[in-house]
Amino acid sequence: MxxxxxxxxxxxxxxxxxxxxxxxxxxxxxxxxxxxxxxxxxxxxxxxxxxxxxxxESSRPVVALGKAVFHRQVTLGRDAAYASAAAAMLENLTLRDGQEGIRAFLEKRKPVWSNTDAVDTNTH
Incomplete structure (x- = not known):
């Protein structure tokens, strides 16, 4: 459904x-x-x-982004909802905590959140 x-x-x-x-x-x-x-x-x-x-225990800016996208998608059609989700995933990758989450996953450790919505300019 x-x-x-x-x-x-x-x-x-x-x-x-x-x-x-x-x-x-x-x-x-x-x-x-x-x-x-x-x-x-x-x-x-x-x-x-x-x-x-x-x-x-989660990153506040990452959770806030997820909530905003979730609520926005409810009113969108399927294609627009997918586009919105894709844009949010890219935006999440620019957040310091978004990148920390990926690094922590790859390094098999618990993430250490900055809880700022700062963009990480030192992308790896």
Missing amino acids: SPRVQSVNCVQVAMLMLLTGRPVSAQDALLHGLVSKVVPEEQLEQETLAVARRVC
Whole structure:
């Protein structure tokens, strides 16, 4: 299913919930893209904190770029979305943290983020 179709489907399910006041089961919410993961209630806080920790361990400028591209693509057609993603990947490669991520991956080590949106002029 394309992201556009998934987005429309998600909106339709959310609207049905709003208009009828009926909740959707966790499995149906997962099926329709309203949630990205379902865990038992007793694991919810632990899982939420794990996701938050993972985001916080990432480079702020790289995450910000990814979020911006993600939100922009939702309204685009397929070809424009691919072009937008390609441009974002190139932009990411100019960021100091984008290059650090690639170096860390190739060197099989944990990245050390600068957390600046500085462009690295010393490309290797």
